Amino acid sequence: MTLPHAVLIVGVGSIGERHLRCFQSTGRAEVSFVEVNPSLRATIAERYGVCGFADLEAALADRGGASPSNSLSAVVATPANRHLEIATRLAEAGRHLLIEKPLSTNTNGVSRLASVVRERGVVVSVAYVYRCFPALGAMREALLSGRFGKPVEIVAVCGQNFPTYRPAYRDIYYNDHATGGGAIQDALTHVLNAGEWLVGPIDRLVADAAHQVLADVTVEDTVHVLTRQSGVLGSYSLNQHQAPNEVTLTVICEQGTVRWESHAHRWRWMVRPDEPWHDESHEPLPRDAAFITQASRFLDAVDGIAKPLCTLEEGVQTLQVNLAALASVESGSWQKVGGAS
Numbered sequence: 001m002t003l004p005h006a007v008l009i010v011g012v013g014s015i016g017e018r019h020l021r022c023f024q025s026t027g028r029a030e031v032s033f034v035e036v037n038p039s040l041r042a043t044i045a046e047r048y049g050v051c052g053f054a055d056l057e058a059a060l061a062d063r064g065g066a067s068p069s070n071s072l073s074a075v076v077a078t079p080a081n082r083h084l085e086i087a088t089r090l091a092e093a094g095r096h097l098l099i100e101k102p103l104s105t106n107t108n109g110v111s112r113l114a115s116v117v118r119e120r121g122v123v124v125s126v127a128y129v130y131r132c133f134p135a136l137g138a139m140r141e142a143l144l145s146g147r148f149g150k151p152v153e154i155v156a157v158c159g160q161n162f163p164t165y166r167p168a169y170r171d172i173y174y175n176d177h178a179t180g181g182g183a184i185q186d187a188l189t190h191v192l193n194a195g196e197w198l199v200g201p202i203d204r205l206v207a208d209a210a211h212q213v214l215a216d217v218t219v220e221d222t223v224h225v226l227t228r229q230s231g232v233l234g235s236y237s238l239n240q241h242q243a244p245n246e247v248t249l250t251v252i253c254e255q256g257t258v259r260w261e262s263h264a265h266r267w268r269w270m271v272r273p274d275e276p277w278h279d280e281s282h283e284p285l286p287r288d289a290a291f292i293t294q295a296s297r298f299l300d301a302v303d304g305i306a307k308p309l310c311t312l313e314e315g316v317q318t319l320q321v322n323l324a325a326l327a328s329v330e331s332g333s334w335q336k337v338g339g340a341s
């Protein structure tokens, strides 16, 4: 049976392999991949029974094994410093794009990608996967319904023991800001993007961060950011060394408070000081579930039946937030997002 989509995964390291598996799970896409590491290329080709290419041009020349009726897409899952260059080449070749977070490590090449995307009319989504977590999505719907009134404050408190989940952290892109490393670009960016999704874009911020604990790296593993998001005051903290693996995101509105607890698979709300939390619980899902949702929603966008979950413009905005946070740590001062301090 010929499937309607052909998806080329570029880079099949940790997250690229997951994307490959999750796009296969949708049952809607023929999948192939590009991987520069020969032994990993052989392993993944055998594990999933798919075609692996040594370089992008070879894959594009071959159309990734796609049939003429396939709708052509690609997932960019290399380290972040290569995202824009690879995405632009894929867009030139007419591929719709799911690009891993963060969009890049600087803004060089952003406007070139945006103009190729416009010219070729390709769909782009940035893979901020929190947008596929059911409890967070349900909380956002409740916020947007207006039932709690206007948001006035957002507070995020997050941490996990990164070496437990990514034992190779010393040897991958994480060890250097230039390749997308450190807590701000690698982990906090998910939370900042979620905060923008909930209450609007970050206009200005001030950040403090330091390397506190993780062995054999010097990038920051602990970070605190204060934000202004129009009329909303924000506070985001995250570390990568504590034992609890928790993300708690609270939005305080004029007529109620909502809280997402990723680790408890729920969101909760309270409107009166003398009442308990009202819990809206969800089934714990396997780790692939959100990525399968993300793959399906991306294919829906390519098919024109849904909007991209995180647009290129939203990905650029969060990239500018990451860069403003890094600049603020360096300078010790408030930074305008996308501009000077």
Ligand SMILES: NC(=O)c1ccc[n+]([C@@H]2O[C@H](COP(=O)([O-])OP(=O)(O)OC[C@H]3O[C@@H](n4cnc5c(N)ncnc54)[C@H](O)[C@@H]3O)[C@@H](O)[C@H]2O)c1
Residues within 6 Å of the ligand: 010, 011, 012, 013, 014, 015, 016, 034, 035, 036, 037, 040, 056, 077, 078, 079, 080, 082, 100, 101, 102, 127, 128, 129, 172, 173, 180, 186
């Ligand atoms: N959404 C999430 O939950 C999540 C989780 C992990 C990583 N990420 C992001 O995904 C990206 C990749 O992270 P990772 O952990 O998979 O890194 P990784 O180092 O495990 O894998 C990257 C892979 O890309 C390959 N590669 C590099 N340049 C290439 C090229 N030009 N062509 C083809 N392959 C190339 C490398 O050989 C490697 O196998 C980063 O931007 C990271 O921030 C997102």
